[in-house]
Amino acid sequence: MTGRRALLVGTLGAAAIPAPVRAQGRPPCVGPGDVAGIVLDGSGAAAGSIVTFGLAFAPGQVPRGAGLAARLAGQGPLPAQLDVVTRHRDGSARFGVVALAAPGLRRGEPAVILFTASQTRPPPLDAPALLQARHAVMEVGPPGGQPWRCDLLALASRSPGTGQGVWQAGPLAVQSRVTQAVPPAALGGITSMRLVADVTLQADGVLRVDAWLRNDIAMQRGGGRAQYDMRLLLDNRIALKAEGVSQPLYTGWGRAVTARPSGGPAPDPPHVRHDAERLADLGAIARYDRSIPVADRVLEEFGAAVAAPAWAVPLGARGITQYMPMTGGRPDIGPTTLSQAAWLISSDRRAAAYAMGQAEAAGSVPWHFWDPAADGWLDTRRWPMLWTDPRGRAPPRGLLIQVPTDTGWSTDLAHQPDLSYVPYLLTGRRAFLDGLQAQAARSVMDYWPEQRGSPDRPGPGEGFNLFRDNQVRGTAWSLRQLGGSRWATPEGDRHLAWVAAAEDGNWAWARSRIPAWTAEQGEAHGWCPPADNDDGRLYPWQQDMLASTAAAAARRGHADARAVLAWMENFIAGRFLAGDRGFNPRDGCAYALAYAPPQRNSRPHGNWARIGADTVARGWSNGGGWGSSAGYYGSWALQSLSAMIDVLGSEKARRAYAWLEAAAPPATRPESYRTDPTLSIVPRGRPRVPGAVPACVR
Template sequence: MRRRDLLAAAAACAVPGGAVAQVRAPAPACASQPGDVVGLVLEGTGGPAGSVAVFGQAFRPGDVPNRGAGLRARLADGRPLPVQLDVKTRHPDGSARWAVVALACPALSRGSRQGVVLSAAVEAAGPPLDLTAALAGRQAIVTVRPAGGAAGGAEWRMDLLPAFRAALAEAPWQSGPLAVAARVSAAVPASATGGVASLRLVADVALRADGSLWVEAWFRNDVAMRPNGGEAAYAAQLVMDGRVALEARIPRQFQYTGWGRLIGTVREGAAPAPPWVRHDAAYLADAAAVARYDLATGVDEGVLARMGQAVTSPGWAAALTGRGITQDMAQTGGRADIGPATMPQAAWLITGDPRAAAYALGQAEAAGSIPWHYWDPSGGSGAGGWIDTRRWPRLWSDGRGGPAPGGLMQPIAGDTGWRADCAHQPDLNFVPFLLTGRRALLDNLQAQASWCVVSQWPSPMARGTSGAAGPGEGVNVVRGNQVRGAAWSLRQLENAAWASPDNDPDRPWLRAAAAGNWAWIRAQIPGWTAAQGEAHGWIPGEYGTPGVLPPWQQDYFASTAAIAARRGDEAARAVLAWMANFLVGRFGAANRGFARNDGAAYLIANLSSAGQSLGSWAAIGDATRARALSNGGGWSKSEGDYAQLALASLAALSDALGSEEAEQAYAWLAGAGAPFTRPQDFARDPTFHIVPRGRGGSRCAS
């Protein structure tokens, strides 16, 4: 769904007189007692008492301090609830950073709400479920057969539950009294797929104390750099507890794509949906998991209604469809899928609304159909991982990469319907994984981060094959790139490295790739400062118009630098502090000849005709006016989301660096009447409604 469609729907749902019907998140319960960590809100679905909700939760440093510790949970009225904590990543001090949480919920009628508080506990919840009793009589069998009964083909079956038992003993995703979960996977033989050997079954299986069995089954045709890969044609079926839970006919699945669904059953039929968990977005911002979104303005009801309608449309459930993602990513203009998070994800964080969540989760699943998933069966620690430059230093996934190992062994088909572009790529999976803990969405996130590196042209120096050494060599996504491409590629590397569990075999390369890029940029700062002069602080990059700088691309980059800085990357913090001279200074240089309103112009002049940096605010201002790019005292050159982007970066600078100058510039711009900065504008499109600390609205309900 494009942003203009959502805005049109919002306008149609506005109340008489031009006001906007806004939806705000219910205030979470207050974490008010010693040891309290965070408050949440449960929204009823009509399920029985004891239904187990599973979700992801980020934590601030020190809030859950001890290894081997757990959580306690209580309702707002003080009644305790059983809760289970499975920590996946830790802060440098050893405290929990992100975890999968299971919560046994009270019975809540559909739409009713109940606050719950999570507190740190000294001990973990207890031993895991009794598998013998929980699995007795249960069934989960996947069948794959050739599409159309192809001659020479053969049906392939996998009983997931014996493999699940083995996986639980070796590498559980959850292990406790409320939920046990683990991953099983297998290569699907070519005889079942139309003759190709690149299809994998990856199934995340879970049992919960409420008697439900959950399978998230993904069919990933993504094995790369091996013979006999290609387009798969097959029919797939998942039978759970004697009933067909999933069935699909896939006449053509392009290589480097995947699709999957999450399905739950009880012995009697479909599993009741557990209560919906609404997170505290302000706490998540404090934990440096997400940007600090404004929670006071809310989101237009029309936007949420349109998303709710989309997920119930007949075509939404089909496998390998785009679900509103811009498939030609080279398209520019107002897009609902570009930003630190997508617009549906921002709406989810701001409101907690299940309609926004369903839309964002649907797009996270649909991201599997983008052909940028390259699985290396010998990657990671040797048992499989996403393609990385340690094993494939010369790889360029572009069709111009040539034969393997310079290019992919099987090139990407030209008629997939997708055109991936690093300068306009959305992050479709980080927020959904963060809030749900669904492991398949982490796969999609990691695969995209890998693609961000191997889709860049590997010049000999860039991949270190000439013997050159230095920070970022081999993984550099900034040098020679558009600034927006660098911003979004680093966003993917940063988010994938931050989200990957501490024991994940892909995490070391992802972390090294992100850190290497920040270190490389930091190393350029002295040279860039000398070249850029008084107005220094902008990241050089490729742009189509010579001699000009789009400030909004610097704002894109600042959003990535800010989240990395808030997560503790000192090189990213140094880069952001250096950028502040330009990002804040553009709104404070009027007395030096640069119009204040031009800080949010579409373009400003930055280079002379000889390609040299203009060096001073006065020279930049003169050249901007001479090229008819200046706003002057108005906003004619800012008709777009450019002022929104400037506000977002000023807010991030204030939050990450504690910059009073950034806070002052934010306050001026927020009240200056720039286009699309009214509350109703942000309610209809909250993608960049990022605010300084203290401006985000109320925190909790007592």
């Protein structure tokens, strides 16, 4: 499945990641006139080194046509560039890629950088002139044979600063995308390989190439496993090399490498520390608890993994669970992954390197289906009844070439991790957006068409329906992918209209079902019906998973998702407040509840007392302890209550949160969150350790 040998030069995965200054999670002190701020941790790079990252904004902060001005806190201005990727409804910037000429900082030395909106828009670099003396060539060929050569700069320089392939175009950085089909002769006749490279020229003279070999072309004959050697040469130096790569169909792998004019890879730029609290205020992420630092040993394990030789091997899993149907408390399942949560809370460069490495490794999961006729990811517009499962058989209801069974991966919608959204949000790296979009499209195409419905059928969500007869957690994680992809996708991208329709249709369908579900569920209403009713069993933690996704969509302004979340409040909060109605509040986070009699397709009990009594009768109750809540079920409940307090201002959720926090079920004490911060989510102004929130840096 992987290459025998790999040499990576100038990449984050090639060397040990040094520990930062002990300032976990300290954000910048942002003044009233500033639109954003970051903290840089020095790497020893020279003044003027360009660092690139993603930045989100509130509506109106950066109006259409405006750019960014940057300054070193307490000192003078710094050159900065903003390339807007997405906009709010008023036309102001919502998310953009920022390039900054960093000050000279010693390794580990912090510096606060503050940003304001600016009407000054300097012209972009003269890329053609600066590229004349540079070289970037990709070579791909059969092992030991004559390679195919692709001159990346010749292709990138044809239209620098213009066209849909451009990602950055300013005075500090110009980035263009190069896409080429790899000739079958270079791959033993395989027709499914694309070369996708994002080529960036920076004002500091650094040439950066984010090169990917994507063996993902679907619905075309001749696709299959590709066997090859490859080299990427920057300025006639081998920057990336892999021999004996054996790459399955529907996968991709890539690395970002650099070269400076004097030769050799560029030094690492300063590390960017983002303000997670501000990102939560903007609705971009959940509100993570900064009062509980990530355990040192967790960060050390991240650093050791990134420094290990296995990390650099093409198509490696990098700690991602390859058998995704595996159940249990996994570090990659949640609103985001453990390493991404650790990155947001700690700002530690080791967590960042690990999370970014896993976002790269997401390319090796065989869920990338590129439709060459549409020049985009496979979706229901051209293939309304297609199913990427092998049971879909032949087109138009199945793939022309089925997903191979010898990849080492087993995917599952109900256990899919979100490996790309947060890394894309914090870095603005376009390859991570590719991964996010591919997974979102697959989240629909891998669901049985008879259940997701036909677009010809009347009613909301038909053709996209991920609620109907699905595991609730499968609905939650598929909608999580759709929502993140929609938020991140630029205007004009072919993927946007489809993913928006898919997300909108699902939440509209769920909202339309609220009256019927309420009537069926009675006073305990507020839960999404499970996929089947074999024995009347309801898993409350799966409802918490769905609530986390509804809250994420509601934070981004989705009215139907907000309505669904508000309806769920009656169950999510009420299960901890129904003690006077005959229901044990400790069972609110039990593994399972008896919502109906054990006979197949029984009607729901309809009130808390019957649910409580039947749960006790079947031996599922916690009684006076937590025997049925071993694991992370209490922390799942706390995060969904936190979201309802934050998004809805729910007083009912506040009371339930206070009770559950005081009751302290397993995995909800600070020491648990130190080693697994995946669900370390709190309401605004309610840290678990008051007084321990890190002060901002001036």
